[in-house]
Amino acid sequence: MYETLAVVGATGAVGRIVLEQLQQRNLPFKKLKLLASERSVGKEVRFNGEAIKVELLAPGAFKNVDLAIGSTPDEIAAEFVPYAVKEGAVVVDESGYWRMDPKVPLIIPEVNPDAANKHEGILASPNCSTTQMVVALAPLHQVARVTRVVVSTYQATSGAGLPGSEELNDSVRSALVGQTHPPKTFQHPIGFNLIPQIGSSKYEGYTSEEMKMVYETQKILGDDGIQVCPTCVRVPVTNGHSESILVETEKHISVEEAKELFEAFEGITVVDDLPNNQYPMPRDCEGKDDVFVGRIRKDISSPNGIAFWCVSDNLRKGAATNAVQIAELLMKRS
Amino acid sequence: MYETLAVVGATGAVGRIVLEQLQQRNLPFKKLKLLASERSVGKEVRFNGEAIKVELLAPGAFKNVDLAIGSTPDEIAAEFVPYAVKEGAVVVDESGYWRMDPKVPLIIPEVNPDAANKHEGILASPNCSTTQMVVALAPLHQVARVTRVVVSTYQATSGAGLPGSEELNDSVRSALVGQTHPPKTFQHPIGFNLIPQIGSSKYEGYTSEEMKMVYETQKILGDDGIQVCPTCVRVPVTNGHSESILVETEKHISVEEAKELFEAFEGITVVDDLPNNQYPMPRDCEGKDDVFVGRIRKDISSPNGIAFWCVSDNLRKGAATNAVQIAELLMKRS
Missing domain, CATH: 3.40.50.720 (NAD(P)-binding Rossmann-like Domain)
Structure with a gap:
């Protein structure tokens, strides 16, 4: 009790x-x-x-x-x-x-x-960027065993807490009038900019945030054989992390199967209709608890790959x- | 004459x-x-x-x-x-x-x-996102033959011309006062948001912008065997496209070799010192003609891979x- x-x-x-x-x-x-x-x-x-x-x-x-x-x-x-x-x-x-x-x-x-x-x-x-990715990997891993993940993140400023979001607003306001707001929370001004560093330099050119995505993914899925190559980037978005993910699996799965697996998994909402401009975006996912998946397609660079786009509110599910x-x-x- | x-x-x-x-x-x-x-x-x-x-x-x-x-x-x-x-x-x-x-x-x-x-x-x-990527791939391709590229882009609004940059400013100003500026140039509001679609739905879930990165890369490098998996994303940055690139080569090259190859190549400037927070960012590359490369590191998910981050002024070299x-x-x- x-x-x-x-x-x-x-x-x-x-x-x-x-x-x-x-x-x-x-x-x-x-x-x-x-x-x-x-x-x-x-x-x-x-x-x-x-x-x-x-x-x-x-x-x-x-x-x-x-x-x-x-x-x-x-x-x-x-x-x-x-x-x-x-x-x-x-x-x-x-x-x-x-x-x-x-x-x-x-x-x-x-x-x-x-x-x-x-x-x-x-x-x-787990770490916010890891959680949403692993939720999305899990249904594919259960059926086809994930062997490799290449992920590039687009991480919101709220990942650095309230000071991060305030610094984004200050930085954007300053930039709109041609000035530079001196950064405190981030390494560089974030307004209208991108910072390809989250955390500190950790291992062979990877940051601490990136290595979390490697080790935590392996630990949660209970499989040290899963190879992950992450690139973590801070973007001028207030809330909601986005990720461009390419996953390779041991067993081949079709795009249709992948979509069905995502749709059937608790905690995932699929938003996937490119011809009608529908896919997950941070502004639509803020304040929601699910992991949103879209742009689901065959990886055209490997035999057993699926590429997709994943967004989730980093303060919530993350x-x-x-x-x-x-x-x-x-x-x-x- | x-x-x-x-x-x-x-x-x-x-x-x-x-x-x-x-x-x-x-x-x-x-x-x-x-x-x-x-x-x-x-x-x-x-x-x-x-x-x-x-x-x-x-x-x-x-x-x-x-x-x-x-x-x-x-x-x-x-x-x-x-x-x-x-x-x-x-x-x-x-x-x-x-x-x-x-x-x-x-x-x-x-x-x-x-x-x-x-x-x-x-x-x-070539297309702006293709040009900067191929400049960065070329020195590696000449020495080790590029076989596969996984790229996620972070593309600035100026890629849609002057109306794109104006719409970003309007959208950001509206969002700062809790309003939504109705989008015209982009499919959705771009201020404090990300849009994982550039161009129209083209081929098996890929957009026209993404397929340009596939076909144009093969044509410029004269090698149809190069497999490219692109994800193109519009970000709330005024000018300067960024790309997270993972490249696999036929012949192994070390990180040190890759750095030397980048540094020796005309048109590339290497900015790569993560422990001192140095890497290319859009705000530093605007108004410059080079392709800027940083975060150069071994791909920890494949035997012959190099991962890096690449930024260039899309209105200039692009x-x-x-x-x-x-x-x-x-x-x-x-």
């Missing part, structure tokens, strides 16, 4: 949506505790008509907490998760810090729910929604 | 840069004629200190013209090129209409200059600069 639920990072861009999702999905807990850094302590947040005060995230905060959902940066998660677990909470963590720990299952409920059965108090939710779904899964099974 | 040069479409986004390039590069012609549609007839354009009146593009306009550079939409080029040739002009055409005609050489001067030796009055300049370079090539050889 999970009676007391804590939301950690409750006032951030993702934390807010976690609270929204908890209300919408009507999860069966009795008491809600909101935790955040000193800056937000004492703020009141309304939840199901009730005003709840934000408390300090610090050792001792998780006594009597059964389940916690963490939406914090890596360095905060590195610190709080161990004492939360020690104090008796099970933690669903959205940060990148614990994902690759062999003792921590990395979960997308539609893809690998059974991995949640075995944990030692920590369960991780973060808050997936974490709440993991919490839901644990509650159902408890 | 090419004594009289005509610029067709002289008042458009690309035509203006053709004139700028003709002045900068100091091409050895004696007389300049400016041609455009009725709307622009009578306008005066300054060239090397002299005011030149725009004349009507119509049969008869090419008498005494030796060489013409055409920057017009396909349907205009379909009409004027035949009578221009009949009246004695050699035409360097930037439209898509003549490119795949087997009698028309398709030229990038750094890549296949010799193809310009044999023509029947028409020479074509259009005006390349066409003026073809004219220059013809003049040098005449």
Whole structure:
């Protein structure tokens, strides 16, 4: 039984949506505790008509907490998760810090729910760009085994939290009057520009964000043989990550089969009618929980390839929604 | 000898840069004629200190013209090129209409200059997204033979001419105040959005823009065996196309070799220092004539692959600069 639920990072861009999702999905807990850094302590947040005060995230905060959902940066998660677990909470963590720990299952409920059965108090939710891609890969992998993925991302500024979205607006406004807004959140001005770097330089010319797409995909699908070549790019879009994906499979599947597999999979919505200009776009996917797939076509450069375009709200399925779904899964099974 | 040069479409986004390039590069012609549609007839354009009146593009306009550079939409080029040739002009055409005609050489001067030796009055300049990609592929192809290319583009609105760039500004301004600017040039609002469609539905789920990248690449490199899988996407950037490219080669080349090949190739500038946040971006490449290459790294999903990021000013090397370079090539050889 999970009676007391804590939301950690409750006032951030993702934390807010976690609270929204908890209300919408009507999860069966009795008491809600909101935790955040000193800056937000004492703020009141309304939840199901009730005003709840934000408390300090610090050792001792998780006594009597059964389940916690963490939406914090890596360095905060590195610190709080161990004492939360020690104090008796099970933690669903959205940060990148614990994902690759062999003792921590990395979960997308539609893809690998059974991995949640075995944990030692920590369960991780994948990186935003990985989650939407793996949801789209899963139905193809189940039938035809994915051997290789080439992916180029078009990632929204909200991936860097509220400061990212604010910097995009400031940068665009400045550019419209011929000025340059000095970047703080991003490496360079993002208004009317593209930045082909997300995260830091990590491995042989790939960034940390790109390597997450490699390792997390292999871990979630339970197959180290899947080869992934990612390119992650920040684009001047507020919310909603997009991905151009080419997937090669061991067994050949036709475009028609691929479409049927996508359509039948929980959590995927197919929008695919090029002659009528219909395909997923960030402005249409914002505020929705599904992964949207379109431009589904045969890869004309390999015998067993399928190319497609995938968009999802990175704050939702890429973060808050997936974490709440993991919490839901644990509650159902408890 | 090419004594009289005509610029067709002289008042458009690309035509203006053709004139700028003709002045900068100091091409050895004696007389300049400016041609455009009725709307622009009578306008005066300054060239090397002299005011030149725009004349009507119509049969008869090419008498005494030796060489013409055409920057017009396909349907205009379909009409004027035949009578221009009949009246004695050699035409360097930037439209898509003549490119795949087997009698028309398709030229990038750094890549296949010799193809310009044999023509029947028409020479074509490739599609903007193709040109920058093929410039980047050429040095690798010469040494290791390119067998396959997977490319995802991030294409600027100026690719749709001046109306495209104006629509981006209008769309962004509207979005900043929570409104939607009704799209005219693009299929959907482009401000803070992405449109995964450039051109019309053409072949098995691919667009006309994407199929240009397939066929034109094969034609310019003279190798029908090169397999290309393209995804073309419009992004809210004013000027400068970007491309995420994965290339597989018959012969293995190391990242170091690839960098050296790029650096040694005329027309390529390498900007590649990820640890110091250095790579090509549209805002840095605007107004420049080179193709910029960065994020050069081993493809971690295939034995013989190189991945990289490529940016170029689509109005320059992607259009005006390349066409003026073809004219220059013809003049040098005449």
